[in-house]
Amino acid sequence: MQVGTVCTRQVVTIDAGSSVAEAACRMRDHHVGSLVVTQSTADGAQVIGIVTDRDLVMDVLTQPATSLQAPIETWARKDLVFLVEDDSLENAVAAMQARGVRRLLVKDATGHLCGVLSIDDLLDSFAVHLAGLAGVFRSGPQWKAGTTQAPSFAKSSESPRFPGFGLGAWSRAVSSAGRP
Structure with a gap:
């Protein structure tokens, strides 16, 4: 599989001169964990860095003298790693x-x-x-021999079971609507 089929295409950017506070608000408003930092040039906007929510928490907020009005480019990581759409997920x-x-x-x-x-x-x-591979194991030799159909969990009325962590038992999955 290729990087281009998996990557997020809605890239949220921020101008290098924007403040740390503006960056945090943009992340919140767009529900993203990173912003691509750009700088305007005669050729258009150029990518100069990336800043993540983790950068804001671990680097910016832990510095007592940091102003939330400081330009975000100060905190942007500039050692960028680029791939092309055709690169494999293994390369990524x-x-x-x-x-x-x-x-x-x-x-x-x-x-x-x-x-x-x-x-x-x-x-x-x-x-x-991995879920597809797990289905192969679950269906086992019966499916291969043609004595049963491959399981279809999406159509099953029975919810999947999972370990009840801390309970010492197996539990049924519950949907957000409160029904299995």
Whole structure:
């Protein structure tokens, strides 16, 4: 699978001169954990960094002398890691491990920013594939022999069971509506 099929395409940006407070508000308003920091040039907006909610909490708020009106570019990480849409998810994981980052910027074939790939995006994608593999194990040899159909959990009236952590028992999953 390729990075372009998994990355988040709605990239939220902020101008380098915007304040730390503005950055926090933009993250809140757009429900995102990072902002791509841009700077206006004669050629248009250029990506100069990225700032995350973790950066704001761990770096900005722990500095007693920091003004919330300070420009966000002061806190933006400038050692950016770019991938192209055609890169594999394996390359993305390797890049995250090598650089110790949780987000990568994604460029299209023309070199323009087109997305952000987060560790959450990867986990969501891998979870779908792992669920499919788990279905193979659950269906076992009966399905292979044609004596039973492959399970369809989406249509099942029975909710999945999971360990009741701290309860010493197995429990039924409950939907947000309060029904299994």
